[in-house]
């Protein structure tokens with residue numbers, strides 16, 4: 001597990017937004033349909049001359065790489081494409097990307113695709129500029145030298161990686177996921193072009209959208225939340241709860257696609273400033289041990305974690321606020337308000353086709369103890385508003401059976 005400072009404070013009052021905080025606001029957001037065409041101009045503004053575009057084969061086949069390269073070449077930049085990004089990138093994937101960047105003499109990186117493309121670009125940036133291995137950067141702020149400018153261009157509305165300074169890279173041998181974060185690793189610019197998300201299949205739209213929703217909802221009540229992150233969690237929840245059903249119904253609804261993309265990015269900013277919680281802690285072992293897709297795993301655990309967290313008055317008040325913002329309730333009763341938010345999330349998960357029973361994912365009763373043991377060790381769980389131990393995670397998994 002990553003060594004990190006544990007925040008042991010417990011929320012004890014409904015208004016726990018008054019604490020001091022330190023915010024990261026380094027990412028410049030460029031939002032709008034067709035904004036991919038401004039890539040060349042933006043790369044020039046960052047003084048890039050030799051671009052390594054980091055992406056995967058699916059994004060090449062969707063035609064997005066062709067348009068990105070055209071924009072870069074129109075600005076007279078030298079472009080090389082690394083299209084070997086894999087899902088859940090490993091240290092070996094990062095090494096291959098570093099070799100491509102060195103061979104091209106890259107002085108700027110572009111990450112085009114889902115979270116894996118952006119993570120690979122960020123991981124490459126660490127090694128290319130600071131040397132060593134990914135494990136040297138496991139944790140926060142371990143890179144001492146300046147890094148190359150990065151432009152992040154998401155093609156899914158999900159991870160929010162475009163607004164975060166962390167690269168999630170798995171060790172090639174142990175498969176341990178390492179969260180390597182440094183303010184210097186964050187993208188200088190994120191291009192949010194809703195048209196790029198039209199190419200996603202429904203299943204990807206659903207799973208990534210549910211992941212983005214969970215980012216908004218977990219960051220909204222985490223121990224590290226503050227006024228700044230709350231603004232982003234709140235708006236992200238509002239956008240995603242309204243837009244996800246719309247894109248599931250009509251995948252070509254560009255207005256809703258735009259709201260999803262912006263919601264995912266805002267949730268990414270919220271995470272950067274307030275971290276996540278127990279739904280992600282419970283989801284990670286399901287992905288590691290049973291190959292459950294991340295968005296599915298988080299979605300399956302989210303309502304159970306929300307109900308557990310709502311036992312805390314401060315969280316229940318926050319949920320009730322969100323329910324009102326999202327027009328899910330008009331009640332002034334906090335308990336009813338919180339429950340209406342959780343019920344709204346459950347309805348959306350059903351609409352998105354997220355299963356709600358762990359046995360459907362191959363999980364048996366005898367597996368729960370090992371899952372709970374792993375979940376209790378997840379770093380992300382330390383930021384959950386209600387401190388949860390192994391026994392608590394076991395109960396959550398039992399509820400999801």
Ligand SMILES: [Fe+2]
Nearest residue numbers: 211215280298
């Ligand atoms: Fe997530």
